[in-house]
Amino acid sequence: MRVNAVGRAGTRALCSRLGVSQCTAPLRVIQRRYASAAVLRPATITPSADPWSWRARRHQSGAAAAVLEQATEDPQTLAQETIIQNLDPQEAARLSKVRNIGIAAHIDSGKTTATERVLFYTGRIKSIHEVRGKDAIGAKMDSMDLEREKGITIQSAATFCDWLKTEDGKEQRYHINLIDTPGHIDFTIEVERALRVLDGAVMILCAVSGVQSQTITVDRQMRRYNVPRISFINKMDRMGANPFKAIEQINQKLRLPAAAMQVPIGTEDEFRGVVDLIRMKAIYNEGQKGEIIVEKDEIPAEVKSLAEERRAKLIETLADVDEDIAEIFLDERTPTPEQMKAAVRRATISRKFSPVFMGSALADTSVQPMLDAVCDFLPNPSEVENLALDRSRSEVPVKLVSYQSLPFVGLAFKLEESNFGQLTYIRVYQGSLKKGMTVFNARTDKKVKVPRIVRMHSNEMEEVPEIGAGEICAVFGVDCASGDTFTDGSLGYTMTSMFVPEPVISLSIKPKQSKDGANFSKAMNRFQREDPTFRVHVDPESQETIISGMGELHLDIYVERMRREYKVDCETGQPQVAYRETLTQKVPFDHLLKKQTGGAGDYARVIGYMEPTGALAENSFESTVTGGNIPEKYIYACEKGFNEACEKGPLLGHKVLGSSMVMQDGAIHSTDSSENAFKIATMQAVRKTFSAKNGQVLEPMMKTTVVAPSEFQGNVVGLLNKRNAVINDSEVGTEDFTVWADTPLSNMFGISSHIRAATQGKGEYTMEFSHYSPVLPQTQRELMAKHEKEMAEKHKK
Numbered sequence: 001m002r003v004n005a006v007g008r009a010g011t012r013a014l015c016s017r018l019g020v021s022q023c024t025a026p027l028r029v030i031q032r033r034y035a036s037a038a039v040l041r042p043a044t045i046t047p048s049a050d051p052w053s054w055r056a057r058r059h060q061s062g063a064a065a066a067v068l069e070q071a072t073e074d075p076q077t078l079a080q081e082t083i084i085q086n087l088d089p090q091e092a093a094r095l096s097k098v099r100n101i102g103i104a105a106h107i108d109s110g111k112t113t114a115t116e117r118v119l120f121y122t123g124r125i126k127s128i129h130e131v132r133g134k135d136a137i138g139a140k141m142d143s144m145d146l147e148r149e150k151g152i153t154i155q156s157a158a159t160f161c162d163w164l165k166t167e168d169g170k171e172q173r174y175h176i177n178l179i180d181t182p183g184h185i186d187f188t189i190e191v192e193r194a195l196r197v198l199d200g201a202v203m204i205l206c207a208v209s210g211v212q213s214q215t216i217t218v219d220r221q222m223r224r225y226n227v228p229r230i231s232f233i234n235k236m237d238r239m240g241a242n243p244f245k246a247i248e249q250i251n252q253k254l255r256l257p258a259a260a261m262q263v264p265i266g267t268e269d270e271f272r273g274v275v276d277l278i279r280m281k282a283i284y285n286e287g288q289k290g291e292i293i294v295e296k297d298e299i300p301a302e303v304k305s306l307a308e309e310r311r312a313k314l315i316e317t318l319a320d321v322d323e324d325i326a327e328i329f330l331d332e333r334t335p336t337p338e339q340m341k342a343a344v345r346r347a348t349i350s351r352k353f354s355p356v357f358m359g360s361a362l363a364d365t366s367v368q369p370m371l372d373a374v375c376d377f378l379p380n381p382s383e384v385e386n387l388a389l390d391r392s393r394s395e396v397p398v399k400l401v402s403y404q405s406l407p408f409v410g411l412a413f414k415l416e417e418s419n420f421g422q423l424t425y426i427r428v429y430q431g432s433l434k435k436g437m438t439v440f441n442a443r444t445d446k447k448v449k450v451p452r453i454v455r456m457h458s459n460e461m462e463e464v465p466e467i468g469a470g471e472i473c474a475v476f477g478v479d480c481a482s483g484d485t486f487t488d489g490s491l492g493y494t495m496t497s498m499f500v501p502e503p504v505i506s507l508s509i510k511p512k513q514s515k516d517g518a519n520f521s522k523a524m525n526r527f528q529r530e531d532p533t534f535r536v537h538v539d540p541e542s543q544e545t546i547i548s549g550m551g552e553l554h555l556d557i558y559v560e561r562m563r564r565e566y567k568v569d570c571e572t573g574q575p576q577v578a579y580r581e582t583l584t585q586k587v588p589f590d591h592l593l594k595k596q597t598g599g600a601g602d603y604a605r606v607i608g609y610m611e612p613t614g615a616l617a618e619n620s621f622e623s624t625v626t627g628g629n630i631p632e633k634y635i636y637a638c639e640k641g642f643n644e645a646c647e648k649g650p651l652l653g654h655k656v657l658g659s660s661m662v663m664q665d666g667a668i669h670s671t672d673s674s675e676n677a678f679k680i681a682t683m684q685a686v687r688k689t690f691s692a693k694n695g696q697v698l699e700p701m702m703k704t705t706v707v708a709p710s711e712f713q714g715n716v717v718g719l720l721n722k723r724n725a726v727i728n729d730s731e732v733g734t735e736d737f738t739v740w741a742d743t744p745l746s747n748m749f750g751i752s753s754h755i756r757a758a759t760q761g762k763g764e765y766t767m768e769f770s771h772y773s774p775v776l777p778q779t780q781r782e783l784m785a786k787h788e789k790e791m792a793e794k795h796k797k
C-alpha cells in the first residue's frame, strides 16, 4: 500500500482492518502504531531537487550519514558524549539560554524590517527606521550605502540581543546571535555561510505570495546544513494576505510538515493580533510601535471556531511527526499545552516539522511571539550535532561539544575588510576564545595571536575579552581564508567548509585611468577574499582582468563599490557566459611530439584514449602504462598537462567538464624526452581529441521564475519565448501569475530592464543556475568561429 496515495478514506479502511475504534487519527500515526513493516511504511519526506546535485551530494548526505555513524562509535566522541550527559549545571544553564539564528527568505519578504523590530523590542536600538523609509536613514542591518539606496540587503549582517521572556511567571534572559541574510540569489553565498554556522533559522514568507522561488532555494540550503526552522508569515496587513495558503504551500511545495501555531485576529489593514493556539489566548500589540504586548483569555467570537479548527489541525500534524502526541491522539485524549509545546520543540529540532507564526513587521504586530518561539522551539548550541575531523587520527570524525572547558575549536565563516584591518567572523564550537590567545589554523598549520575580539552589531562593534562556546564573534588581525578551522593547538581537528556555487557569468574590467591601478588591485584582492563566489583572473592571452560571479547584479554591485569605496571608475566589457566543454564519445589518441632545433630536442609519444565520464563533474586522469614505457616522473607531467588543458578547453577556451583521459602507452627518447615535452604532448593530444566532431560546448541553463500581475502574462511569456526559454510550469493566482522556465544564460543578459518594460515595472524575476546543457550545433559553430577570430586577432597584435 502506498502511503501517499491513500487519504482519509484509506485511513478509515485501515482503521477497520486494524480494529481501531474511531478513525480520527492521521494515517501515518496508525501505521506507526500497528504497522507490520512490509505493508505499512511511513511516508518519507523527499528533499527538493538540488541544481548542484553532484557537488552537494559529495558535500553532504551519504557521506554525512557515514561520518555520523563513525563519529558515534569513536572513543573520543564517546568521551565527549559523557561530557554532554554530565554537563556542569551552570554551563548547561548558560547554553540553554543561547540561540544562534539566521533570518532567510525570498527577496523583499521583510527580513530586514522584521530584524529591525527584533532589535527595537530587545532594546538594541532606540528607534525604528524603515527600509526605503521616508527619514532616509534606513534599517540598522542594511548599513552599506548601496543597500540603503537600493532597499536590498547585499551582505549578511550579524548582531546580538537579549530577549526577556516570561516563563512560569519569572523573567528569563535569552541571548540571541542573529544574522540577517540577503534574499537575492546573486548574494546566495551569504545565506550559505550563515546557515553553515547557525543552529536554527526563521524562514520568512510573504502572506500574499507564500512560497516563492527563493523560498525554495533557502529551503534547500537549510536542508543542506540540517538547520531546524520556524516559519514566520509576514505582511499579514497586505491585501490578499492568506496565511493558510502559505502553510499549505510549505507542506506541498517544500514537503515540510507545517501547521499554524496562531490564527490572525482581523484581516488585511484590520489585522490587529493573533490567537496563540497552544495556550488559546489572544495576543495584541499596543503602544506607539507595538512594544506593549497585551494577552487576553477571551478569544474574539469571529475567530473562535477558526482557532479551534486550526488547533485540531496542529495536533493532527504533530501526531504525524511525534510519537508522544501520536499516542495521546490515538487514545483520543487531548494533549496539554505543555505536551504540545514539548512536541513542537522535539519535532522542530529534529527537522520533521516547522511551526508557523504570523504577523506584520511593518505594522508592528505579532513580532514578539515570534521571538518567544525562537527561544521555545529552536535549539540551543548543545542540542545541535557538530562534527570535526581529527587529522591526527586519519580524519576520524569527532563530535564537538559547546563546553567552555574543552579545548577551543572555531570556524572562520566570513571575512570582511574594515578600517582596522581584516575582520574574521568565527563561530566558536567548543572551548572559549580569549583576547591575546594563540590559535592554530588547521589549514596552514600556522599559529596566530588574537589581538582583539568583538561582538558585531551590524557595522558597529563591541569589544569583549572572551567569547564562550556556542557563540559567534569577530576577531581582528587573524590572517586566514573563509572556511578555515582554528583550534588551540592541542587538537588536530578540522571542520568541513560551506558549499560554494560556481560563478556563471564573467566580464572584462579595467580602470578608466591608469593611475588607479593600485587601488583597483587592492579592491579586487579584498572582494575576492571576502566573497568566494566572486573570482578574478587575468586572461593570459588578452592580459585583460576578468571578473566572474553569480549574476549581472552581483558584478554590477562590485563595479559600483569600486567606484564608491575605492574611487576607481571602471570600464567593463560585455558580460560573457561561462561556457563549459566536454566530450561526446570515446576517442583514441596516439600523439608524437618530435622537435629537433639543434641542441637538445623535444620528444614524447603518448597513446591512450579520452572519453566522457558520464556525469558533468570533475575530469579524471589515469595511467595504465606498464613496463616503464613512460617513466613515472613523465606520467606526472602528462597529468599536469591534462589538467592544464582542461582549464582552458580546446573549443572555446572555457573549462572542460566530465572528461577522462586514460594513458595506456607511450615512448621516450634517451636524450630528448623531458617532463616538459610530455606535458606539452599531452596538452596537444587533448586538443586533437576535442575536434569539433567529438567536442561539445555546454551552456549554463538558468532556472528562471517571473511573477507579475496577471494582465502582463502574454507580454512575459512572449519575452521568454523570444529568448528560447523552455517554460516548465505556470500558475495563475487571484492577482498575479507565476511562470517557471529554463533559460539559456546567454539570452538573458539585460533581462531585468525588459521585464520591467513588459510589466510596467510590476514584474519581478529570479534566476539561478540549474544545469549545463549542450548548445545547438549552429551556435557551437558560430561560437567556435568567433573564438578562432579573436585568437587570430590577439596573435596578430
Ligand SMILES: Nc1nc2c(ncn2[C@@H]2O[C@H](COP(=O)(O)OP(=O)(O)OP(=O)(O)O)[C@@H](O)[C@H]2O)c(=O)[nH]1
Pocket (backbone or CB within 6 Å): 105, 106, 107, 108, 109, 110, 111, 112, 113, 114, 130, 131, 132, 151, 152, 153, 181, 182, 183, 184, 234, 235, 236, 237, 238, 359, 360, 361, 362, 363
Ligand atoms: N505591507 C507590509 N510591507 C512590509 C512588511 N514588512 C516589510 N515590508 C516592506 O517590504 C519591503 C521589503 O522589506 P525588507 O525588510 O527590505 O525585505 P528583505 O526581505 O530584508 O529584503 P532583501 O534582503 O533585499 O531580500 C519594504 O518596502 C518593506 O517596507 C509588512 O509586514 N507589511
